Amino acid sequence: RTVLETIELTKRYHRPALFGKGAETVAADAVSFTLKRGRTLGIVGESGSGKSTVARCVMRLVDPSSGAIRVRGEDISDLGRAALRPHRRHIQMVFQDPNRSLNPRIPIGESIIEGPVNYGTPRAEALKRARELLDLVGLPPDAVTRHPHEFSGGQRQRIAIARALAMEPEIIVADEAVSALDVSVQAQVLDLLADIQERLGVAILFITHDLRVAAQICDDIIVMQKGRIVEQGEAARVLTAP
């Protein structure tokens, strides 16, 4: 079952000109892909190739210029804030920097339950679930009362993953989610993501500039260059191609 699909997704950035005519960057140019339940689709490419732009469009953090974005079959590309809300919970993002998901001043349990509580889950129930999620990502359940600075980078990324999972998403968009971690810690977090995908059937859109990392976790791969898809297919084939 397809949980996420883009059709000719295009994003242009207009840059105000200092001198003469303003330049235009086509950051994503007619990008089409499908992501199925329980699969990991990698988007790889050099810096500036448009990977993050695709992620930001899919999350509707920026507005696409044209094309469709179907989340669980529904096109969300044109929806306004209020109409987006019911769709948003199905798709959660994990950033390179876990501090983007975790408020340093509040206990991690509060960060984990924030989304579910906003969507109407009773506090006590959400906290119970937060403890279970911490256990799932390999941290002690009683860590709910501790603050982000008490954890290592890898642990913080696990907590950010727990926060994403608290919304019971069908899709996780991981944007360079292990890129800032040491290689040994990277492998552990990748194992965790693979485990989550298997146990919960979550689909992962995995954005990385690192082919070695992509090879470790992706089923399928899209290669981007200057905003365009230049190659796509099964990871084993794409990554071994000359």
Ligand code: ADP
């Ligand atoms: P990647 O994630 O592969 O590094 P990006 O999606 O961040 O690539 O960037 C793709 C292109 O779009 C680059 O040329 C980048 O400079 C440009 N770009 C990204 N965000 C903006 C923005 N907010 N305004 C103008 N140009 C942007």
Ligand code: ADP
């Ligand atoms: P991330 O590390 O999350 O991918 P980036 O470092 O690519 O973020 O970009 C940070 C912010 O700067 C984003 O909001 C992006 O849209 C913006 N940005 C990236 N490239 C450009 C650009 N060439 N011109 C203007 N804004 C840009």
